[in-house]
Amino acid sequence: MIDILLSDPFMAGIICAIVGLLILVTVVPMFTRRHQYDNRQWRVIEPPELLTEVTARRIGKANQIESKD
Helix, strand or coil, X not given: CHHHHCCHHHHHHHHHXXXXXXXXXXXXXXXXXXXXXXXXXXXXXXXXXXXXXXXXXXXXXXXXXXXXX
């Protein structure tokens, strides 16, 4: 039994299976990932008083970047 597990063809098969699974895990999601929408398309419709400080800063930075373009 140990001879089969240590044989070259068996080890080559195990290595090929692991490499094949790694390729599937990394390559397939790249082709099946949906396109993300551009963040500039979204606008906040809440009153500014309800926004947190961090959110307000992010919106301000996004507006600055948008105005530079």
